[in-house]
């Protein structure tokens with residue numbers, strides 16, 4: 001973890017940069033589904049946290065997590081390439097996981113492209129188990145992997 005990082009909830013003014021980073025780092029080669037308007041809706045949504053790290057007025061990383069009845073869903077997550085492998089992703093994920101615990105979530109679900117070994121390794125490192133591979137999950141072309149992490153045993157207080 002990098003203790004100096006300032007993680008905060010996104011404001012609407014972050015939406016364009018988040019959408020562009022998603023396009024470049026996550027949705028490359030696929031239709032651009034997380035355009036600024038959709039990101040803005042997530043920022044405004046009461047059951048979603050959009051967390052950002054900014055440095056010198058530049059977006060360094062972000063994570064979007066939705067909270068449902070028992071599960072939280074990590075929908076989008078990325079760190080700027082120049083700042084990868086420096087613990088930024090770990091700090092952001094830890095922040096979002098703590099929010100999921102506070103929200104009462106039992107489990108966090110996340111998906112990654114099958115060929116995204118960086119993300120799979122990152123999530124595995126943080127206790128996410130690979131459940132299954134889903135063929136052509138992304139826009140009918142790229143295969144995906146479903147992962148999950150249990151935060152507490154079902155039925156625990």
Ligand SMILES: CC(C)(COP(=O)(O)OP(=O)(O)OC[C@H]1O[C@@H](n2cnc3c(N)ncnc32)[C@H](O)[C@@H]1OP(=O)(O)O)[C@@H](O)C(=O)NCCC(=O)NCCS
Pocket residue numbers: 025026075076077078079080083084085086087088089090091111112113116117118119121122123125
């Ligand atoms: C996945 C991602 C968010 C990781 O962010 P990060 O800030 O680099 O992660 P951290 O520095 O906290 O890494 C923690 C650990 O995860 C693992 N890990 C992270 N990136 C890795 C990589 N490229 N290859 C192998 N293991 C990796 C390592 O165990 C790492 O610990 P180490 O650096 O001490 O070896 C980042 O690579 C990224 O933004 N990728 C592009 C977008 C994306 O794929 N998002 C996820 C799918 S939505």
